[in-house]
Amino acid sequence: MQLKEKYFHIGYAGLFLPALAILLWMAPHRLPHSHPGQGQPALLPMALESTEPAPRRLTFIPYKVAPGDTISGIAEMYNVTQDSIISWNSIEKARTLQIGTILQIPNMNGLxxxxxxxxxxxxxxxxxxxxxxxxxxVNELEEDSIQVGQRLFIPEAKLPAIELRRVWGELFRYPVRGWISSPYGWRSDPITGARRFHNGIDIGGFEGDPVRAALDGRVVETGYNESAGNYIFLSHVGGYTTFYAHLRSIHVTPGMYVREGQKIGEVGSTGYSTGPHLHFSVFRWGRPVNPVLLLY
Structure with missing residues (x-):
């Protein structure tokens, strides 16, 4: 009996001690993580890493324009804004991309x-x-000194809405319903036949048809002269001015602010004219621009 008891106690101790060791090893892992120094003891010696992201580096990807490509499609392909592509590549006419042109596509939005x-x-x-x-x-400038003519990338900047409309050829609405009876550029004078530069377009119409503001703006001048007949000048943002001539009547006065599409006069044939039509000109900073490139 004593011999059995001796072996029993030895056997029990042999089982108990390893089990106790396992329980002691598991104890810290079973405590809630809120206990200081417990829960994940193996992570304590590790140094904390900085969570501040590294500055993003500006890079460009060359892209060759293929048949059927559009600015919007390319922008979607590279996940950047149309502004970014238009600005960096100095695109003036977004609707007429030349096949084979190499565009530089930035990896971030900006101008x-x-x-x-x-x-x-x-x-x-x-x-x-x-x-x-x-x-x-973004431009990796070590100091604030910059040079005239230097090209900088301005992250997250956007083109003004009016500039984007200009590039897309959707800046001005047609001021009157009708047909272009005389285009912009050099032409033979319809009365004398002399070669003269026509700084706008003539839009044929019917006497009394409404003439509307091509864009929001302010009336800067109205009047009459022998060449233009009854006329109106409107001033717009971005250095633009529009001119409406040969009107039968004028419905605005200088200083008024008008909205795009608002009636400002009526088609007529006053001044130097051969029949009812609207002479329409666009100027930017005082220089004539072909209206057809900006009308929609």
């Missing part, structure tokens, strides 16, 4: 800014309403 005399990083940042530090980082 190109060419440094002009008097520019500083702070003034550029204010202009585009972005942080000056982001301009420094």
């Amino acid at each position: 190109m800014h060419e440094v002009k005399a008097g520019d500083t990083l702070d003034s550029i940042a204010r202009k585009y309403e972005v942080d000056a530090q982001s301009i420094r980082e």
Whole structure:
């Protein structure tokens, strides 16, 4: 009996001690993670890593324009805005991409800014309403000195809506329903036959047809002269001015603000004219622009 008891106690101890060791090893792992120093003891010696992301580096991918390509399609393909592609590649006519043209596609959204005399990083940042530090980082500028003519990428900047409309050829609405009876450019004078430059387009119509503002703007001048007959000048954002001539009647006065599509006069044949039509001109900073490129 004593011999059996001796072996029993030895056997029990042999089973108990390993089990106790396992329980002691598991105990810290079974405690809630809220206990300091418990739960994940193996992670304690590890150094904490910084969560601050590294500055994103600006890169460009060359893309060759293929048949059927559009700015919107390319922008969607590379997950950037149309503004970014249009601005960096100095695209003036988004609707007429030339097949084979090599475009540089940025890997982030933003605009190109060419440094002009008097520019500083702070003034550029204010202009585009972005942080000056982001301009420094993206363009890898070690100091604030920039050179005239230098091209900078302005991250997250966007083109003004009017500039985007201009590039897409959708800046001005047709001011009157009708047909183009005389285009922009050099032509033979319809009365004398002399070669003259026509700084607008003539849109044929019917006497009394409504003439509407081609874009929101302010009336800067109305009047009459022997050449234009009854006329109206409207001023618009972006340095644009529109001119409406040979009107039968004028329905606005200088200083008035008008909305796009608002009636401002009626088609007539006053002044130097051979019949009812509207002479329509577009100027930017005082220089004539072909209206057909901007009308929709």
